[in-house]
Amino acid sequence: MVKRNGTRAKITDVAKLAGVSMATVSCILKDPDNNRFSDETNKKVLSAVKELNFRPATFAQQMKGKTLPVIGLVIPSLMNHFYPEVTSGFTDQANKLGYNVIFANTDNSIEREQSFIDTMISLGVAGVGLCGVDLPDEREKELVKRLINLGIPVVRLDRYLEEPDCPCVGLDNFRAGYFMTEKIIQLGHRNIGCLAPYEIVQIVSERCRGYMEAMKAHGLLPKLCKFHRNEFGSIYKALEEVWTGEDRVSALFAIGGDIDAIECIKCASRLNIQVPFDLSIAGFDDIYISEIINPSLTTIKQPKFEIGATAMRILKSLIDGDDVEEEMILLPFEYIARESVNAIG
Amino acid sequence: MVKRNGTRAKITDVAKLAGVSMATVSCILKDPDNNRFSDETNKKVLSAVKELNFRPATFAQQMKGKTLPVIGLVIPSLMNHFYPEVTSGFTDQANKLGYNVIFANTDNSIEREQSFIDTMISLGVAGVGLCGVDLPDEREKELVKRLINLGIPVVRLDRYLEEPDCPCVGLDNFRAGYFMTEKIIQLGHRNIGCLAPYEIVQIVSERCRGYMEAMKAHGLLPKLCKFHRNEFGSIYKALEEVWTGEDRVSALFAIGGDIDAIECIKCASRLNIQVPFDLSIAGFDDIYISEIINPSLTTIKQPKFEIGATAMRILKSLIDGDDVEEEMILLPFEYIARESVNAIG
DNA sequence: TATACTTAGTAAAACGTTTTAATAATTTAA
DNA sequence: TTAAATTATTAAAACGTTTTACTAAGTATA
Numbered sequence: 250m251v252k253r254n255g256t257r258a259k260i261t262d263v264a265k266l267a268g269v270s271m272a273t274v275s276c277i278l279k280d281p282d283n284n285r286f287s288d289e290t291n292k293k294v295l296s297a298v299k300e301l302n303f304r305p306a307t308f309a310q311q312m313k314g315k316t317l318p319v320i321g322l323v324i325p326s327l328m329n330h331f332y333p334e335v336t337s338g339f340t341d342q343a344n345k346l347g348y349n350v351i352f353a354n355t356d357n358s359i360e361r362e363q364s365f366i367d368t369m370i371s372l373g374v375a376g377v378g379l380c381g382v383d384l385p386d387e388r389e390k391e392l393v394k395r396l397i398n399l400g401i402p403v404v405r406l407d408r409y410l411e412e413p414d415c416p417c418v419g420l421d422n423f424r425a426g427y428f429m430t431e432k433i434i435q436l437g438h439r440n441i442g443c444l445a446p447y448e449i450v451q452i453v454s455e456r457c458r459g460y461m462e463a464m465k466a467h468g469l470l471p472k473l474c475k476f477h478r479n480e481f482g483s484i485y486k487a488l489e490e491v492w493t494g495e496d497r498v499s500a501l502f503a504i505g506g507d508i509d510a511i512e513c514i515k516c517a518s519r520l521n522i523q524v525p526f527d528l529s530i531a532g533f534d535d536i537y538i539s540e541i542i543n544p545s546l547t548t549i550k551q552p553k554f555e556i557g558a559t560a561m562r563i564l565k566s567l568i569d570g571d572d573v574e575e576e577m578i579l580l581p582f583e584y585i586a587r588e589s590v591n592a593i594g
Numbered sequence: 595m596v597k598r599n600g601t602r603a604k605i606t607d608v609a610k611l612a613g614v615s616m617a618t619v620s621c622i623l624k625d626p627d628n629n630r631f632s633d634e635t636n637k638k639v640l641s642a643v644k645e646l647n648f649r650p651a652t653f654a655q656q657m658k659g660k661t662l663p664v665i666g667l668v669i670p671s672l673m674n675h676f677y678p679e680v681t682s683g684f685t686d687q688a689n690k691l692g693y694n695v696i697f698a699n700t701d702n703s704i705e706r707e708q709s710f711i712d713t714m715i716s717l718g719v720a721g722v723g724l725c726g727v728d729l730p731d732e733r734e735k736e737l738v739k740r741l742i743n744l745g746i747p748v749v750r751l752d753r754y755l756e757e758p759d760c761p762c763v764g765l766d767n768f769r770a771g772y773f774m775t776e777k778i779i780q781l782g783h784r785n786i787g788c789l790a791p792y793e794i795v796q797i798v799s800e801r802c803r804g805y806m807e808a809m810k811a812h813g814l815l816p817k818l819c820k821f822h823r824n825e826f827g828s829i830y831k832a833l834e835e836v837w838t839g840e841d842r843v844s845a846l847f848a849i850g851g852d853i854d855a856i857e858c859i860k861c862a863s864r865l866n867i868q869v870p871f872d873l874s875i876a877g878f879d880d881i882y883i884s885e886i887i888n889p890s891l892t893t894i895k896q897p898k899f900e901i902g903a904t905a906m907r908i909l910k911s912l913i914d915g916d917d918v919e920e921e922m923i924l925l926p927f928e929y930i931a932r933e934s935v936n937a938i939g
Numbered sequence: 940t941a942t943a944c945t946t947a948g949t950a951a952a953a954c955g956t957t958t959t960a961a962t963a964a965t966t967t968a969a
Numbered sequence: 970t971t972a973a974a975t976t977a978t979t980a981a982a983a984c985g986t987t988t989t990a991c992t993a994a995g996t997a998t999a
Contacts, residue, residue, distance in 0.1 A: 257715070257744060259985060270949045275987055286947065302740075304716045308656035309985035312954040317653070319696065319717070327678040328882070337672040340699050344706075349713055351664065352697035354685050361689075368694055370602070371649045372664070395647075399602060508886070515888050537673070538883050541853070543860050604955060615979045620957055631977065654955035657984040 258301035267297035274298070278305065311373055320348045320564065321369035321377040325357045330508065330536040331553060332380070335406060338557025339378055346565050348375065355381070359388050366392050370399060376564045378557075380406040383450035402567035406560045407452060409577065416567070418560040418578045422452045425549050425582045426459025426504060429531055432584055433500050434467050437594030438529065442474040442491050442498040444484070444513060446505045456504040456533065472498060484509065485516040492520065492528075499593055500529035507532035507539045507548055514544070514589065525591035535585055544588035552580045603646035612642035619643070623650065656718055665693045665909065666714040666722045670702045675853065675881040676898060677725070680751060683902025684723055691910050693720065700726065704733050711737050715744060721909045723902075725751040728795040747912035751905045752797060754922065761912070763905040763923045767797045770894050770927045771804025771849060774876055777929055778845050779812050782939030783874065787819040787836050787843040789829070789858060791850045801849040801878065817843060829854065830861040837865065837873075844938055845874035852877035852884045852893055859889070859934065870936035880930055889933035897925045 264271040269290060277286060277294045286294075297303075311317055320343050324332045340350045351374065353365040359382045369377060377396055381389050385408075393413040396403045405417040433441050443460045445453065457473075464471040474491050476483040491498045503510035510532030514524050522528050524544055532539060535550035559578060566573050609616040614635060622631060622639045631639075642648075656662055665688050669677050685695045696719065698710040704727045714722060722741055726734050730753075738758040741748045750762040778786050788805045790798065802818075809816040819836050821828040836843045848855035855877030859869050867873050869889055877884060880895035904923060911918050 260987095261985080271986080272949055272951095272988080273947090276948090279987085290947080304712060305987095306656075306718060306985060307716045308653035308662070308718060309954090310987075311651075311653035312657065312956095312985080313987045314954075315987085317717075318713075322697075327672075327682040330882075333672040333678040336697075337699060340697060344698075349696050349698065349710075349717070351694050352667075352681075352685060353689075353694065354682060365694075367649060368663075371652045372662075372694070373651060373653060508883075511883065512886050515886055515890075518888050537675075538853075538856065538887075541857050541860055542883075542887050543863050545860075605957095606955080616956080617958080617979055617981095618977090621978095624957085635977080650957095651955060654984090655957075657955080657986095658957045659984075660957085 257306070258303040260303070260305065262301055263294065263297045263303050266301065267293040269294060275305075316375045316568075317373045318348050319351055319372065319374050320561070321351045321353065321365070321372075321374045323353045323355055323362055323365055323377065323379050323381060325355050325380060325382070327354055330538075331506070331534055331551070334553035335380070335557040338554035338559075339406075339561045340557075341554075342558040342561035346561065357382050359386055363388070363392060366396065370396070370401065374401065376402040376404070376568050378404050378406055378560050378564060380408060383408065383452070385410055385451070402564055404560045404564040404567065406556060409451065414576075416563050416573050416576055416578065418556055418563060418580065419452070420551055420556070420582055421579045422455035423459040423462075425533070426456030426502075427463045428459070428582070428584060429502055429533070429549050430460045430463035431467070432586075433502065433529065433531060433590060434463065434469065436500075436529070436590065436592040438500040439469060439594075440472070440496060440498045441469065441500045441502060442472045444474045444476070444487065444501045444503040444505065444509060446478045446509070447475050448478050453504055460502060460504060474498075474501065478505075484512050485519065488513060488516045488522075489520060492522065498528070500531065500590065502531045502533075504533055506534045507536045507546055510546055510548070510589070511538070511542060514542075514546075525589050529590040529593075531590050535583075539585075540587070546585075547587045547590035548585050550583040550585050552582070555580055602651070603648040605648070605650065607646055608639065608642045608648050611646065612638040614639060620650075661720045661913075662718045663693050664696055664717065664719050665906070666696045666698065666710070666717075666719045668698045668700055668707055668710055668722065668724050668726060670700050670725060670727070672699055675883075676851070676879055676896070679898035680725070680902040683899035683904075684751075684906045685902075686899075687903040687906035691906065702727050704731055708733070708737060711741065715741070715746065719746065721747040721749070721913050723749050723751060723905050723909060725753055728753065728797075730755055730796070747909055749905045749909040749912065751901060754796065759921075761908050761918050761921055761923065763901055763908060763925065764797070765896055765901070765927055766924045767800035768804040768807075770878070771801030771847075772808045773804070773927070773929060774847055774878070774894050775805045775808035776812070777931075778847065778874065778876060778935060779808065779814065781845075781874075781935065781937040783845040784814060784939075785817070785841060785843045786814065786845045786847060787817045789819045789821070789832065789846045789848040789850070789854060791823045791854070792820050793823050798849055805847060805849060819843075819846065823850075829857050830864065833858060833861045833867075834865060837867065843873070845876065845935065847876045847878075849878055851879045852881045852891055855891055855893070855934070856883070856887060859887075859891075870934050874935040874938075876935050880928075884930075885932070891930075892932045892935035893930050895928040895930050897927070900925055 260271045260274050263274045343350050355361045362381050403415045407419045461471050474487050476487040510530050517524050532546045532548035535548045539546035605616045605619050608619045619639050688695045700706040707726050748760045752764045806816050819832050821832040855875050862869050877891045877893035880893045884891035
């Protein structure tokens with residue numbers, strides 16, 4: 250008979266049904282293969298547990314010092330195509346390690362981040378994965394410090410931050426930017442523009458630095474082609490500008506991500522520019538759609554799933570008190586050659 | 595002085611610092627604007643709370659019967675573009691209502707769903723949002739029943755299920771399928787194919803039914819154009835087939851979603867079919883990318899964010915014990931006319 | 940036979956909060 | 970002046986588990 254009265258069975262219910270003390274139930278549940286109790290007692294208890302569908306209340310276990318099998322994950326958004334995959338990698342790994350994930354979407358607001366962290370502390374989460382506001386605001390550092398001071402392990406995703414002693418998993422965005430630029434140069438391009446949003450964030454500015462350095466290293470003149478995110482027609486104008494002048498670019502590197510690149514391809518088509526025959530366009534991230542669209546996108550593949558999974562693994566090490574030797578874990582990127590970038594010359 | 599010893603302040607610490615009993619602290623924290631205590635006591639306590647950064651441990655509150663301010667959300671995947679947005683709507687609304695969200699990704703496995711639900715029961719979540727396995731398996735029904743029997747409110751997202759008394763938020767997929775088909779007919783098309791995956795799920799088969807009925811209502815012959823998901827080249831072959839015969843389709847309705855439609859456009863380009871001049875292609879969902887690609891996609895817009903937000907609002911009503919009059923909440927869809935579908939004839 | 944050791948199981952305290960019922964101090968009413 | 974009412978505060982029980990230290994009974998050892 251399953252209980253149907255709307256209340257969960259307690260350990261005392263199990264004890265009563267099995268005819269033993271609750272201490273016995275607790276011990277047997279802790280280690281069902283123990284040899285402290287007779288086989289008969291073990292069997293009685295286990296079958297009572299099953300019959301009542303008993304699972305110990307987590308909050309009572311927490312009271313006795315057990316940590317909550319829950320990890321907090323702070324992400325700036327699920328709309329940006331990058332994060333769902335990171336989140337997926339993180340939660341999958343967490344589940345494999347026996348944790349659940351409390352998911353918090355900050356919309357890049359430090360206040361919301363603040364309040365989520367507070368809630369997580371109250372709940373007593375076992376650890377926190379933090380992909381916080383992008384600019385290393387003082388308050389961000391304070392938050393991380395607070396968690397660490399409370400003994401709550403923290404790992405950061407895709408965001409570097411030296412000061413508080415807290416590992417970080419991400420990509421070497423500088424090298425990735427450098428790599429892609431060099432690839433385009435090797436394909437014969439000389440006049441290569443860098444399509445970048447004005448609202449540039451730390452990791453994207455790293456890519457930009459990579460682009461600049463690569464251009465310089467090959468004796469080429471960098472050309473920044475800036476636009477405003479969320480401003481309709483801004484990419485169109487930016488593209489028109491670098492296309493109208495006498496020293497037209499032959500390639501554009503959209504360091505802001507594949508979405509920017511795809512939008513740029515669309516603008517190109519409006520301007521009767523054929524990609525890649527008239528103009529090559531490269532992206533960054535390798536989102537799912539990049540392979541499907543026409544022309545398919547040449548891009549840098551970020552190991553999004555792996556970033557999440559690795560971060561969770563590092564967090565687990567921190568929770569277990571194991572040494573985490575590296576402060577910064579940089580995962581490898583991959584150059585994906587597709588149709589949107591052509592060789593010239 | 596902030597505590598730096600790695601332990602959280604307890605209510606007794608606050609009481610000691612403020613020179614009052616812990617009962618006093620608890621009462622003042624419960625209602626800071628009370629008039630049970632002197633202004634002086636109120637001030638002392640509040641400043642001690644601030645100084646020690648005290649927040650009551652949730653687990654101890656749970657012990658006293660307070661429900662955990664956490665909602666469980668079960669989603670089959672974050673990779674499918676549909677769910678991140680639904681999740682976003684759900685969590686945003688949850689946060690506004692004072693809840694956090696435990697996020698669980700089942701990968702369409704009923705076993706994982708089962709185990710997540712168990713964990714959520716142990717944790718004592720205040721409610722569950724369930725977008726479970728698609729086929730109404732008996733075990734799925736059992737799961738929902740179990741939650742309900744324990745007094746844990748459940749709302750279902752994008753999945754109909756009559757039997758257990760549990761509200762559901764979604765779209766009228768039949769009407770949406772009918773509507774799009776009729777639109778295409780009104781644009782002069784007569785030979786309209788329905789591009790559908792073999793692995794058809796409940797909600798998609800509803801759209802298919804809508805397509806069939808609309809065709810029948812206009813005296814037209816439905817033509818199913820099936821392909822295998824995750825099988826490379828399957829859409830290509832399906833398209834080739836309906837294009838080679840003497841009674842070529844002039845339009846295709848990809849009921850499986852925009853991704854299928856976009857992939858189909860790519861295949862069309864390989865076959866030298868110009869979309870929309872030779873062939874019109876319509877999608878379903880209206881994912882972010884659909885507006886950006888070339889040609890942009892004519893599609894049915896699902897209120898993804900709203901589905902999540904509405905589900906959470908319904909769940910809140912259930913938690914509060916308010917009456918939820920409707921069993922099935924169907925949100926409006928929207929026909930989005932873009933470039934991939936042309937008028938003919 | 941007395942002693943030590945095992946074995947099988949349990950009583951009770953502890954965890955950090957909330958809340959009820961009580962106390963002590965003060966004011967008001969009679 | 971005393972009783973009653975009000976105000977300000979607190980003691981202690983309760984929530985559901987885990988765990989430590991204990992008991993009682995049986996078994997081996999000297």
